[in-house]
Amino acid sequence: MWDHVSDQGMYKTEICNKWLEVGWCSYGSRCQFAHGMEELRYVLRHPRYKTELCRMVAAGGKCSYAHRCHFRHTLTKEEKAKHFPEATDGC
Ligand SMILES: [Zn+2]
Ligand SMILES: [Zn+2]
Numbered sequence: 393m394w395d396h397v398s399d400q401g402m403y404k405t406e407i408c409n410k411w412l413e414v415g416w417c418s419y420g421s422r423c424q425f426a427h428g429m430e431e432l433r434y435v436l437r438h439p440r441y442k443t444e445l446c447r448m449v450a451a452g453g454k455c456s457y458a459h460r461c462h463f464r465h466t467l468t469k470e471e472k473a474k475h476f477p478e479a480t481d482g483c
Pocket of ligand 2 (some may be wrong): 446447448449455456457460461462463464465
C-alpha cells in the first residue's frame with residue numbers, strides 16, 4: 393500500500409533549502425531537491441500528480457506525507473459518499 397511513495401519518492405518535490413538560502417548547492421544536479429521553479433514544475437507536471445486519491449486517505453487514515461504526497465487528499469462529494477457513507481447522511 394506504500395508503493396505510491398516508493399515509486400516517486402521525495403525527488404525534487406521541494407525547493408532545496410541550501411539553494412534557496414545561498415543561491416547554490418554543492419550537490420548540483422544530483423541534489424534530491426529542486427533548484428528553482430523549473431525543476432519543481434517538472435514534478436508538478438507529472439500527469440498523475442494529485443489526480444488520484446491517496447490510498448491512505450481513502451482508507452480513512454492519515455497520510456504522513458501531508459502536502460508532499462503525490463496523491464490527492466481532498467475528497468470529492470462522490471468519493472466521500474463512496475468511502476465514508478456514514479459521514480454524508482441526509483445532506
Ligand atoms: Zn540542493
Ligand atoms: Zn497521501
